[in-house]
Amino acid sequence: MTFTIAINVMPLKDLLDPQGKAVLAGLHNLGLKNTEDVRIGKRITLQIAAASEQEAIAIAKEAAEKLLANQVMEQFEISVIG
C-alpha cells in the first residue's frame, strides 16, 4: 500500500526566525496588524510504499532524521494524511 505522510519541519521555539520576522513586517505593512508573530518552516509530503502505517511512519521518521530536518535548529512532526 502507498501512504501519504506529511512532515512539518519548524524552527525550534528558542531560535530566532528572521524569515518569519520579515513576513511579519510585510503583513503589518499590508495592514494586517493583528498578526503578532510568524514562524516559517517546511512542509514535506511523501508517498511511501509500505506494508503498514507504522512502517510508513518509521520510514518518514528516518527520512526526517537523516535528510529533511536539521535537529540542531529544527523540530519535526509526522502525520499520516492518506
Place this chain on the structure above:
Amino acid sequence: MTFTIAINVMPLKDLLDPQGKAVLAGLHNLGLKNTEDVRIGKRITLQIAAASEQEAIAIAKEAAEKLLANQVMEQFEISVIG
C-alpha cells in the same frame, strides 16, 4: 484572544516540484527506496489577535492570499492549531 493558525502552502498538483524531485533522489541515495514521491512546500504559523476563531481565520486567509501564497503556482490550506 490570540489564536495560533497554521497555513500550509504547497505547489499545485499539476506543477513540477524540482526541489521535491531532488529530495526524492537524495532519499533513494540514502537507501530509502520505498519513497515514491516527494513534494515540498511551506508551513507558516501565525499568532493572531482576534475576537473569534472565525475572525482569526479570515485574517490568515487574507495574509495567505496577499502575501504568503502565489496562487498561480501554489495552493494553501488553513487550520487552527491553538
